[in-house]
Amino acid sequence: MDNDDVISGIRDRMARCRRLASEIDDPYAKQELLKMAEEGEEAIRRLQEEERGEDQTMQAQMPEPNA
Numbered sequence: 001m002d003n004d005d006v007i008s009g010i011r012d013r014m015a016r017c018r019r020l021a022s023e024i025d026d027p028y029a030k031q032e033l034l035k036m037a038e039e040g041e042e043a044i045r046r047l048q049e050e051e052r053g054e055d056q057t058m059q060a061q062m063p064e065p066n067a
Contacts, residue, residue: 003047014040 014037021033 003051007044007047010040010044 017033017037021030021037024030
């Protein structure tokens with residue numbers, strides 16, 4: 001499973017959490033669901049940062065083309 005699939009799954013769960021939070025009356029449950037969605041946002045940011053770091057490492061390791 002690549003990062004795109006993982007991120008897509010996280011986004012699906014975040015959407016469900018936010019949708020459920022908007023439909024319930026329990027303030028504690030609503031807060032926890034929104035917190036879970038925010039944690040998903042943070043997980044996506046970390047995955048994207050790691051991916052950018054790997055791309056930069058790979059580019060740095062590539063040999064320079066002959067001029």
